[in-house]
Amino acid sequence: MRIKSWESPRRRGRNDKGKGGAARQRQLKKRNKMLKNKLKGNDHGGEIHPLFFMASTTHSDNN
Secondary structure (H helix, E strand, C coil), X not given: CCCCCCCCCCCCCCCCCCXXXXXXXXXXXXXXXXXXXXXXXXXXXXXXXXXXXXXXXXXXXXX
């Protein structure tokens, strides 16, 4: 018995018909590029603080 396409996720980057077009690939490429540039630009030694950490610290200060 063969595995159906939805039962096992395919590897990323595989050329698969109907599983996301060129627009999705451009989005992922742009997102990866922006993250790479953000990390590269963070050479002053500080930490990267995600927004949910910053929001939780400001919320606890109000109590």
